[in-house]
Amino acid sequence: QKEVEQDPGPLSVPEGAIVSLNCTYSNSAFQYFMWYRQYSRKGPELLMYTYSSGNKEDGRFTAQVDKSSKYISLFIRDSQPSDSATYLCAMSEEYSSASKIIFGSGTRLSIRP
């Protein structure tokens, strides 16, 4: 079993829909949770990050962490065709080292106009 599981998709939704992207994990020591967006042939772009449990909102994006269920989510409201990309979750026990970050395999999202 992988430490971080992410449905690869593809996920196709109509423009304007609410999108829910999810990751589950097995390591209860994870405290830092990140979401990256990666457009085709580009590097991942840090979208949102949260520490420990709770919600964080940034414009149309909301990141949610449920540590009791070992489950994190990224919600996209009023989805746009420009949101079509691969979304990777990432998590880490500590803040200081890149070697401790575990990335999900990514969910490919397509927003239909």
Next chain:
Amino acid sequence: KAGVTQTPRYLIKTRGQQVTLSCSPISGHRSVSWYQQTPGQGLQFLFEYFSETQRNKGNFPGRFSGRQFSNSRSEMNVSTLELGDSALYLCASSSTAGGHLQYFGPGTRLLVL
């Protein structure tokens, strides 16, 4: 503030050759990490440098090496290329206090024939 830059963006090499990739981090970031991204394996950590010192190394053969210069710029080298080394090589930088927040460059796409 300028983002992470990587050169070259595309490379085609043949088996047995060697390659050097270059990365310039975000101004003020002293930590640079390298990743290999493939469709099958996802994002895999190669190594991490801080103040010209390699802090961590991923599970890759010794053919993969890197270094960091005093201006925080970094290079990675792959010797004796194999077909399986074809991938997107990503460089990321982070600030001293936030190693879990990786800011990625656009990547170098390497094709080994």
